[in-house]
Amino acid sequence: MNCKELAYMLADYFDGSMDPRLREELDAHLAMCEPCMVFTKTYQAVSDKTRLLRRHIEYEIPPEVRKRLEKFVHAAALKYPEKIREYRDQVERDRRGKIADLVSAAAAGRLSSAIALLMESHCAACPECGEYFDSLRKTGTPPSVDPPDGIRAHVITLMQTLPPGEEFFLA
Ligand SMILES: [Zn+2]
Numbered sequence: 001m002n003c004k005e006l007a008y009m010l011a012d013y014f015d016g017s018m019d020p021r022l023r024e025e026l027d028a029h030l031a032m033c034e035p036c037m038v039f040t041k042t043y044q045a046v047s048d049k050t051r052l053l054r055r056h057i058e059y060e061i062p063p064e065v066r067k068r069l070e071k072f073v074h075a076a077a078l079k080y081p082e083k084i085r086e087y088r089d090q091v092e093r094d095r096r097g098k099i100a101d102l103v104s105a106a107a108a109g110r111l112s113s114a115i116a117l118l119m120e121s122h123c124a125a126c127p128e129c130g131e132y133f134d135s136l137r138k139t140g141t142p143p144s145v146d147p148p149d150g151i152r153a154h155v156i157t158l159m160q161t162l163p164p165g166e167e168f169f170l171a
């Protein structure tokens with residue numbers, strides 16, 4: 001998970017509706033990213049304040065309006081799992097795109113120096129990735145299929161260790 005994804009998901013995080021696996025990913029990111037930690041604290045303070053304000057307003061809502069409001073909230077809650085699925089699909093599509101870009105850049109020898117270094121040290125320690133990227137460089141053309149799952153997972157981890165906004169290939 002990167003900083004932007006985290007920011008998107010904070011609302012789910014605080015209302016307790018978040019998928020446990022996502023929550024784990026988010027906690028792991030928070031533990032090692034100070035800017036996100038600070039942002040999360042601010043976010044929580046602001047949303048607590050908003051909730052208090054909302055509670056206060058509710059006392060002044062006439063019953064029939066409140067009934068309509070409850071119906072609306074209920075309908076919104078039903079759509080909620082769908083939204084999470086949409087969000088996850090979007091993240092997955094973005095990820096596949098990024099991995100494909102990285103694999104083509106690696107094949108063409110056009111990785112930025114930061115990611116090239118990370119890849120190099122990872123490949124030295126990981127025979128599976130080492131072999132995959134070696135043969136990629138030899139052929140010089142990206143494969144038409146996604147990398148195998150194991151390699152994919154390592155590439156995702158490598159990309160996540162890059163600082164936010166860091167490009168992984170040369171223009
Ligand atoms: Zn972060």
Ligand SMILES: [Zn+2]
Pocket residue numbers: 122126128129130150151154
């Ligand atoms: Zn690997």
